[in-house]
Amino acid sequence: MSKPLKVGSLIENTLAPDRLGSLLGLVALKIKTRLIGIKEFFKTAFLYYGNTKFMKSDLSLMGMYLFNSPYSISKRFLEEQGDKNIYAYGETPLDTMEKIVRECGISSADHVFELGSGRGRVCFWLNTVLGAKVTGIDNVPAFIERAEKIRHKLGMEGVHFVLGDFLTAPLNGGTVYYLFGSALEEEFLGKMAKRFEELPKGTRFVTISFPLTDYTKPGSFEVMKRFPVTFPWGETDAYLQIKKK
Incomplete structure (x- = not known):
C-alpha cells in the first residue's frame, strides 16, 4: 500500500526535542517559506x-497575505481545533498544477473541485488560465x-468557494476532483x-501520494495514470483515477 508522506508530522517531529530547537525550527521554516514564496512569485x-x-x-492574494501568511493562519486554526498536525498547510505550485492538467487531460470543459483549496490560488489559476469551472472547498x-472577496471584486463567475468539511460538504456536479x-x-x-x-x-480523481484503490473495494476505481510531481518539500507521485461503477 502506498503511504502518504506526512509533511506536517515530519516538521512536528523535527521540532519536538526542546523549546529552543522548536523556536529555531520555526524560524528556519518561516525563512524557507519566504524564500520559496519569492522564487514562486517570479516564476x-x-x-x-x-x-x-x-x-x-x-496580486490581490499577495496583498491579503502579506503580513499574515496562509501558513500562520492555518496553524492558528488547527491549534484552536485541537489538531495534532498543526503544520499541515501546503499549496500546489502552479507549474506542478499545469503538469497535472496536461497529464490528466483537464480542460475548460471540466468542473474541477479542489478539496483543500487553501487561499484559493490554484482555483483562480484553473479558472482564469485554463478556463475551467472551479469549486474550492x-x-x-x-x-x-478572502477568496470570495477577490472573486466578487474581479467579477469571476466560474469559480466558487465553499466553507466546509470534505466529509460533509456537497460534492455533486464535478467532473474532476483534486485531493492533495x-x-x-x-x-x-x-x-x-x-x-x-x-x-x-x-x-x-487526481490524488497526490496515494491511489484511491488503497482505500476502496476492488473494481470501484481504475488508476489510469501515475506520474511524478514536484512540491517544495520534495517529489512524489500523482494518480489519475476514474470511477468504474
Whole structure:
C-alpha cells in the first residue's frame, strides 16, 4: 500500500526535542517559506501574468497575505481545533498544477473541485488560465472569506468557494476532483475514498501520494495514470483515477 508522506508530522517531529530547537525550527521554516514564496512569485509572473485576470487575482492574494501568511493562519486554526498536525498547510505550485492538467487531460470543459483549496490560488489559476469551472472547498473561514472577496471584486463567475468539511460538504456536479492527501491521516483518507465511491461513473480523481484503490473495494476505481510531481518539500507521485461503477 502506498503511504502518504506526512509533511506536517515530519516538521512536528523535527521540532519536538526542546523549546529552543522548536523556536529555531520555526524560524528556519518561516525563512524557507519566504524564500520559496519569492522564487514562486517570479516564476508565476513570468509564466502566467500575461493573463490579466489571473495577475489581478494573484496580486490581490499577495496583498491579503502579506503580513499574515496562509501558513500562520492555518496553524492558528488547527491549534484552536485541537489538531495534532498543526503544520499541515501546503499549496500546489502552479507549474506542478499545469503538469497535472496536461497529464490528466483537464480542460475548460471540466468542473474541477479542489478539496483543500487553501487561499484559493490554484482555483483562480484553473479558472482564469485554463478556463475551467472551479469549486474550492476548505474548512478555514479566513481562506474562504478572502477568496470570495477577490472573486466578487474581479467579477469571476466560474469559480466558487465553499466553507466546509470534505466529509460533509456537497460534492455533486464535478467532473474532476483534486485531493492533495499528503498531510491527511489514513482514517480520513479512507472515509474520503468512500465518499468518492458515491459519485457518478466516469468521474475522474487526481490524488497526490496515494491511489484511491488503497482505500476502496476492488473494481470501484481504475488508476489510469501515475506520474511524478514536484512540491517544495520534495517529489512524489500523482494518480489519475476514474470511477468504474
